[in-house]
Amino acid sequence: MTTDPLAWETCERRVAYSCPGFEIVNESVRLPDGTETEFDYLSEPASVCVLPFTPADDVVCIEEWRQAVSRLNRGLPVGGIEPEDDDLEAAARRELAEETGYEAEGLEPLVTVEPANGIADTLMHFFVAEGCRPTAEQQLDHNESIRPIELSLEELTDAVADGEIRDGRTVLALSYYRLFDAACSQSKTE
The missing domain is CATH 3.90.79.10 (Nucleoside Triphosphate Pyrophosphohydrolase)
Structure with a gap:
């Protein structure tokens, strides 16, 4: 687990969209100041x-x-x-x-x-x-x-x-x- 004070905490992770070659991931995250928000990103194999x-x-x-x-x-x-x-x-x-x-x-x-x-x-x-x-x-x-x-x-x-x-x-x-x-x-x- 990351202990850096800038680290975000991932509360929940789900795949919002999937197709051959990549996925769009949606995460519920908690920011360092305690704010909870959503973060989306593209996930693909190396x-x-x-x-x-x-x-x-x-x-x-x-x-x-x-x-x-x-x-x-x-x-x-x-x-x-x-x-x-x-x-x-x-x-x-x-x-x-x-x-x-x-x-x-x-x-x-x-x-x-x-x-x-x-x-x-x-x-x-x-x-x-x-x-x-x-x-x-x-x-x-x-x-x-x-x-x-x-x-x-x-x-x-x-x-x-x-x-x-x-x-x-x-x-x-x-x-x-x-x-x-x-x-x-x-x-x-x-």
């Missing part, structure tokens, strides 16, 4: 996002229709962790192969974040994949419309910087990768 590099150091991206914003979205392979996944790396490898038809020689964890913890319990695990090659056909879910493409790291970075790519998971993956890459490069020169 997921993985892969920043996949080919042997030529291009990034394997996807173009996918996103109904919520009514447009074609360019981004990175992302998907939920499934019960048959042995671990996070297995989930990342599966999502990469399913969405792009590419497989990676190696995979390294990059970072884990809670990208919207004010409104969702989303937990996103980011990976960098190296040596990615097209080895199979895509295995898309019934509600996915995805086309794999390759971009140079600079093209991807420019598309994010210019606001052409607005997918938050892609922005986070690239930002952390560039941040950590810059930090590693800086420490090597010191």
Whole structure:
């Protein structure tokens, strides 16, 4: 139990709405000052996002229709962790192969974040994949419309910087990768 004076106490929890992929949870909570109120949030399984590099150091991206914003979205392979996944790396490898038809020689964890913890319990695990090659056909879910493409790291970075790519998971993956890459490069020169 959390003992921090800022902690809220959950008095009751119920699923207000459920559909494949996520739930809307309603909680009756008691705030630190004793006020009782309601709090709703989106609850979904943890997921993985892969920043996949080919042997030529291009990034394997996807173009996918996103109904919520009514447009074609360019981004990175992302998907939920499934019960048959042995671990996070297995989930990342599966999502990469399913969405792009590419497989990676190696995979390294990059970072884990809670990208919207004010409104969702989303937990996103980011990976960098190296040596990615097209080895199979895509295995898309019934509600996915995805086309794999390759971009140079600079093209991807420019598309994010210019606001052409607005997918938050892609922005986070690239930002952390560039941040950590810059930090590693800086420490090597010191």
